[in-house]
Amino acid sequence: MNSAKTNCCCQRQLHLRTPVYCVDLNDESLRKKLKRGTGGSEEAELPPLSSEQESARDVKYSWKRLRAEGLNCDYTRIFSKSEADDIFLQLEKVLEYFSGEQTKVQVCGKWYDIPRRQVTYGDLGLTYTYSGVTLVPKPWLPVLEKIRDRVTQATGHTFNFVLINRYKDGSDHIGEHRDDEKELEPLSPIASVSFGACRDFVFRHCDTRGRSATRHLEPVKLLLVHGSLLMLNYPTNVYWYHSLPVRKKVLAPRVNLTFRNVLPPPKN
Ligand SMILES: O=C(O)CCC(=O)C(=O)O
Numbered sequence: 268m269n270s271a272k273t274n275c276c277c278q279r280q281l282h283l284r285t286p287v288y289c290v291d292l293n294d295e296s297l298r299k300k301l302k303r304g305t306g307g308s309e310e311a312e313l314p315p316l317s318s319e320q321e322s323a324r325d326v327k328y329s330w331k332r333l334r335a336e337g338l339n340c341d342y343t344r345i346f347s348k349s350e351a352d353d354i355f356l357q358l359e360k361v362l363e364y365f366s367g368e369q370t371k372v373q374v375c376g377k378w379y380d381i382p383r384r385q386v387t388y389g390d391l392g393l394t395y396t397y398s399g400v401t402l403v404p405k406p407w408l409p410v411l412e413k414i415r416d417r418v419t420q421a422t423g424h425t426f427n428f429v430l431i432n433r434y435k436d437g438s439d440h441i442g443e444h445r446d447d448e449k450e451l452e453p454l455s456p457i458a459s460v461s462f463g464a465c466r467d468f469v470f471r472h473c474d475t476r477g478r479s480a481t482r483h484l485e486p487v488k489l490l491l492v493h494g495s496l497l498m499l500n501y502p503t504n505v506y507w508y509h510s511l512p513v514r515k516k517v518l519a520p521r522v523n524l525t526f527r528n529v530l531p532p533p534k535n
């Protein structure tokens with residue numbers, strides 16, 4: 268039996284985002300792929316940064332390294348308090364969140380409202396599909412370019428797309444999921460920038476979830492503060508699910524931007 272396919276999305280709660288399957292490391296063909304660096308393993312070689320990326324990377328930030336088996340993340344503050352306050356106000360003013368069909372997700376054939384607001388911006392011609400909804404990005408806005416360019420300055424990585432989530436208070440949340448949509452460039456990091464209320468963020472290893480858990484590994488938890496950047500580097504999204512849990516005591520809004528690299532649609 269392929270243990271990778273035992274985790275039916277119907278067993279998951281509504282707030283989970285995408286059908287989820289764990290990587291089966293007993294699968295010989297997958298092991299071979301991992302050795303070639305095309306799949307998800309902490310042993311797989313990361314492509315080196317190009318010389319432009321290396322020289323673009325700004326060393327002035329003090330990074331906290333988060334490491335666990337298959338988890339590779341880096342966290343820092345990239346905006347001062349006054350910059351972050353100013354950007355947050357601008358985001359609240361200019362962002363136009365999706366409405367209607369684009370505010371719903373499909374879970375096991377049923378449609379539900381997502382427990383937060385959402386919108387995407389990015390390069391012309393890209394699309395991004397998750398949980399049965401295809402999102403077409405709106406054109407970049409100056410404030411989004413400013414945030415994106417600061418991330419590039421800090422990390423050396425460029426991005427062509429951003430998914431934005433607004434949590435009006437601690438009752439809005441995002442359930443456990445991996446960002447593993449097929450449109451995402453497989454080895455590219457995801458850069459998560461947060462403004463507004465501080466919220467807990469939790470990683471959970473795929474082998475430790477639910478009734479079919481095969482082992483025990485502690486979840487990795489962190490607090491995402493106003494003006495911070497969390498880099499989710501490969502292979503984090505292969506092995507670790509992440510969530511922003513409900514926190515009823517949080518009364519203030521938060522806006523999170525996840526900068527991504529979306530592959531261009533295939534030419535027919
Ligand atoms: O709000 C956050 O910090 C996480 C958002 C997220 O995981 C996503 O948009 O995929």
Ligand SMILES: [Mn+2]
Pocket residue numbers: 444445446509
């Ligand atoms: Mn995510």
